[in-house]
Amino acid sequence: MNRQAEASAAAADKELNAVYKKVMATLDDEGQALLKTSQRAWIVYRDAEAKFAADEMRDGSAAPMLYSGALASLTKERVKRLRESLEGSSDEEQADEPSEPAGAETAKKAGELFYKAYARHDRAAAAKVATAAAIDELGWDASAGSPEGLQLMDPTHIYYVGGSIEMKIKKNSAGRWIVSALEMTAD
Numbered sequence: 001m002n003r004q005a006e007a008s009a010a011a012a013d014k015e016l017n018a019v020y021k022k023v024m025a026t027l028d029d030e031g032q033a034l035l036k037t038s039q040r041a042w043i044v045y046r047d048a049e050a051k052f053a054a055d056e057m058r059d060g061s062a063a064p065m066l067y068s069g070a071l072a073s074l075t076k077e078r079v080k081r082l083r084e085s086l087e088g089s090s091d092e093e094q095a096d097e098p099s100e101p102a103g104a105e106t107a108k109k110a111g112e113l114f115y116k117a118y119a120r121h122d123r124a125a126a127a128k129v130a131t132a133a134a135i136d137e138l139g140w141d142a143s144a145g146s147p148e149g150l151q152l153m154d155p156t157h158i159y160y161v162g163g164s165i166e167m168k169i170k171k172n173s174a175g176r177w178i179v180s181a182l183e184m185t186a187d
Contacts, residue, residue, distance in 0.1 A: 019083055102176065105176065110130075115158055134179045137181075163184060
């Protein structure tokens with residue numbers, strides 16, 4: 001039960017980080033600074049509240065479960081609050097950040113479109129055929145240059161001098177193909 005409670009807290013924390021990044025992307029500099037301050041204060045509160053909840057079973061075998069359970073519960077509440085702030089953003093802002101990529105008509109096309117977007121450092125184009133998690137795996141700063149010898153060897157493998165990137169491609173809820181994850185291998 002302790003491990004399950006820990007896993008639940010970890011999953012909630014992962015979701016929180018993803019939603020936090022989405023909210024940050026919708027804010028100007030001042031709003032980002034305010035959210036960062038709020039988030040830091042909230043983390044202190046959450047951790048203290050979870051310790052208080054675990055104190056009910058001080059030194060008992062269930063204390064870690066109570067601690068993790070409180071972390072998970074409080075984190076889910078925070079996720080809900082941050083999601084509400086996203087709903088308050090304009091329709092135009094929400095249109096810029098779809099929850100699911102539109103995808104391509106074939107798996108091969110999704111791989112090709114993602115490769116072309118990556119080669120151009122075009123994160124917005126990549127977002128049309130790839131999940132945010134897949135996109136975040138790669139460096140998209142044009143000033144970093146392109147990996148030497150970057151080439152698409154087949155619909156799911158990008159090769160470069162020193163390694164390769166395997167694209168995991170699957171269908172989205174609309175039945176179109178998207179790059180859902182990446183697995184990088186160094187030579």
